[in-house]
Amino acid sequence: NAGVTQTPKFRILKIGQSMTLQCTQDMNHNYMYWYRQDPGMGLKLIYYSVGAGITDKGEVPNGYNVSRSTTEDFPLRLELAAPSQTSVYFCASSQRGQGNYNEQFFGPGTRLTVL
């Protein structure tokens, strides 16, 4: 199993450009998440999904969009990139089971710089 994979690893965008960060998991997990990590800070939740076709906002959703058409994929779309979106983006997934312990597995991250 590859686990959670993210592409690209690095990207530089100009202000106003758009891009999609890709995330794929091969563990058949129901839950998927997008976090951002600003320099010297913890991870903050952008969006999450509890299954194909179902997404919801997290703590910092402004400037982003997501979709979940399959169990495996959970792309994050940045429209009109701004310098404030310079960050490291992590995708994660976990199995469903509210009362059970289900570890959240993280991808390797995408470092995005907006100039």
Added chain:
Amino acid sequence: AQTVTQSQPEMSVQEAETVTLSCTYDTSESDYYLFWYKQPPSRQMILVIRQEAYKQQNATENRFSVNFQKAAKSFSLKISDSQLGDAAMYFCAYRSLRTGTASKLTFGTGTRLQVTL
């Protein structure tokens, strides 16, 4: 909403010594999980240890152990016999068990641990 606070931005420990990283959290819930994650320079998030709130016994994983004080809402991580490979950012995280929260994690701001010879 839950909050997680790590009041030590940086810590340093000598190799083979013991260090304790602090974490406090705020919640009105009685059932939840707490975690410590390690983030080395590679950026990969690595789960170090977890604690179920309903368990009174403190979790241990080899050289890593926690001191979980539920009433005080405190969750510290002790690293014994520190090794150079322990140098990393350490994040404390909270996960609610309330229905509908989708196992989301709330992270603290992290503590950077330096290990010196």
